[in-house]
Amino acid sequence: MAHTRWEVFTSHDEPVGLLYRRWDETELITETVFGHDERLSSRIILSGTSWARSEYTEGEDDPIILDALSLEYEPEDAIPSPLVFLLVERLVTEGTDLATPVAFHVIEPSDRSGLARPAAVWAPDADTIEVEIDGLLDTTYRVANGAIIASTHNHGLDSHVDMPRTAAARLHGVVDEALLNRLLALEPSS
DSSP, X not given: OOEEEEEEEEETTEEEEEEEXXXXXXXXXXXXXXXXTEEEEEEEEEETTEEEEEEEEETTSOOEEEEGGGXXXXXXXXXXXXXXXXXXXXXXXXXXXXXXXXXXXXXXXXXXXXXXXXXXXXXXXXXXXXXXXXXXXXXXXXXXXXXXXXXXXXXXXXXXXXXXXXXXXXXXXXXXXXXXXXXXXXXXXX
């Protein structure tokens, strides 16, 4: 069963972009869109509880491909950065005690070398989960009723989870309409 998640990026409470995720047991697709011409796409092929391949594209550029088994470490020892969301979501859903940081390594899918950097996730309080990469705060997730409801990203923008059609309506005229329509077409009919 496929899951989708629509988050609207905001700056000063105004919508400026979309963070879209679609995943099932075989892959995670992430689309990050600002305006009509800035688009970052990631596809992570999953294999059991690990990952097998990362494909990353900026705009119309050729994809950067990382095969997990061709890197110098085991796939379960380092994850591509788009998978951090699924890790945090799993920890939230399972009710994991994050008072003590959970350490892991993260790979930026845009880095052709596949360099793994130290990362950690922890909860400074019951409503907040923080992810640090290289010892610096990368993302803060806000949690309510056992679910991630919003995030503050390392570039300073906030994103808030929204229903697909509501998100698309908020982003009308802000991001590419054709892309919004393609993503809406993937949603189950209501």
